[in-house]
Amino acid sequence: MGSSRNDETGKKLGMWLFLYTEIILFGGLFVLYAVYLTLHPQAFIDGGKQLSRTFGLINTIILLISSFAVAASITAVQKKQKKRALGALAATLGCGLIFLVNKYFEWGHKIHAGIYPNSERLLDGPPGENLFFGLYYVITGLHGLHIIIGMTVLAVAMGAVAQDRIRPNRLALLENAGLYWHLVDLIWIFIFPLFYLII
């Protein structure tokens, strides 16, 4: 009889399947994006120009750093450097928080300028622009939600590291939390060019 308790490969297999479902979840939204981009290319380009590339770029760099920090924390646990692992995880959570704060200011700025779902400015403008910003809010909103979920999972993993429940031979929880965080990062890597760099 097989047993699941010590099967780290099986736990990771389950996680990869779950990540797959997340990709499909966002995939549905990217399908919408692809169709509406084909229908309204000019409006999407105009919309992209109204987003701040600096903000987008900074957030991209922040997430890349955070992904590195998660990977570093796993290596640190493997080398039995608990303090370093905790530090790296704290850095990841910090990066996630900065990302959300940036997003808050970015959204706030847009809403202040009258660009939000069902706003008069979007309704009076070209329909393509309404779709562009509609998708912008839905996709970055859902992504932001995933950042929050990822931070929660990482915080749990951090607690487990602190209590020595994650050890070099029992890494599944931390590794799976890390995988989830990498996925959230990866999705942003697609969002960034689609919305900010589109010319």
Added chain:
Amino acid sequence: MDAATSFYETPASTRFKGIWAWLLTTDHKRIGLMYLFGILFWFLVAVCLGGLIRLELMSPGADILSPELYNSAFTLHGVIMIFLFIIPGLPAAFGNFILPMQLGTDDVFFPKLNLLSWYLYMAGGLIAITALFSDGFADTGWTFYVPFSVSTQTNVSTSVFAAFILGFSSMLTGLNFITTIHRMRSPKMGWMQIPLFSWSLYATSWVQVLATPVVSITLVLVIVERFLNIGLFDPAKGGDPILYQHLFWMYSHPAVYIMILPGMGVISEIIPVFSRKSIFGYKAIVVSSMAIAVAGSLVWAHHMYTSGMSDTAVFVFSLLTFVVAIPSAIKVFSWVSTLYKGAIQMTPPLFLSLCFVYLFSVGGLTGLVLGAAGPDIHLHDTHFVVAHFHFTMFGGTAFAFFAALHYWWPKMFGRMYGFKKAYAASFLITGGFIFHYVPMFILGIQGMPRRYYDYLPQYAQGNFLAGFGALFMIAGILLMVYNLAITFRWERNAPANPWGGVTLEWQTPSPPPLHNFEADPDVPDYPYDFTGVTDPPG
């Protein structure tokens, strides 16, 4: 603790007693039974709703339901039957109970996740009920088509949210089963030694994992649209309502294979056992299960021939629809060939399986009528469609569910039921079924649309007949439930292997102990080798 003590007497975590030993259990058998009772409850609720709908349609004009109530009734009937009965029915109830035993192991890979899936399932059901008592249940049909689902005043958001939660539950079950089959099978069991029910669950699980997130995001978008009015599917704001239909069916067509594949697995188990003969074409059935999972994911737009697609798209989707009929037909031929020259022993599970083969074949062939683009223009959204999918989903999946109930009942509860009442019930259900749905084919060809509470006088006769059949069918279902329920009054009397089955679940006592097997099970080289079985079953 005696190794043979049944799982009813040994809680999965010894800390818990009484009701908590069930509500907090991680034992796949207890979770399977909790699913089973939840599923049976919802099934009976939806049967009553279906009965109400048919009673309303028995004579022209509004009789017992107002038009608004009628719309909510068929929506609720569809949502409950699809999301709370057919999708979880076989995988979550029987899959949970039987899969680990067929694989020769003691539990699923993620037992806690399994319990979470059950809670999500129950929560989804409760949320659906809440919608019913707040602003009225959605009146959109289970498809939640935009723009109506975004603009109607009924409580669509809550209903959609319930479907979202149920989708999540189904997805986690799929994830759990794939991991279980990969990592937990007995080390002695190779891929081509896995019983066919487990194989069908494997194919089903992949579809659950692959397709469910698409409907999740689609349902989320309906909620977002209702609250924020972005207009992603609203032509006035630049959106395209057809896109909604694409996204919806991209899940919901593969979902019909989530519903039917485990049913086909059950039939592939039952027919060889009662023919005392190896299944014909084991590998062909395995391959066709996986082929259905793949091809079934590529045919979604055959629901949309009249929605406004290009002729090329209609042609391609029609062709793919015909392709997906091939693996289903392979299975039907395999079952019939298994029966051929077998030492057939008639029992209630076999009787129900034979009804399945007949009804499902009718359902499948009428599906080809709809899959062809020409006739579909005429038959789209008529009662022909209603009859077709009830032949596949009810005549198919639900009959397989009944067959599974009668096949594994002695294993699950250690009690044997009376055959006479079981035959009588099956006969009533099947006879009522044919009276109920065959008139709908004819009504559909004559042009009676679906989802209307009223109709023209020329359709009165067919509708009256259909309502009449429904009464027999409901009587049969009640008799079946009664016949199974009274076994609880008896002592446990079922032997470990009442049917002479050779898959591993029959090597355990009835009901099985907590860890399923008293000793490490023998894995036969081939899962359907009946050479050692001599006793007649029953």
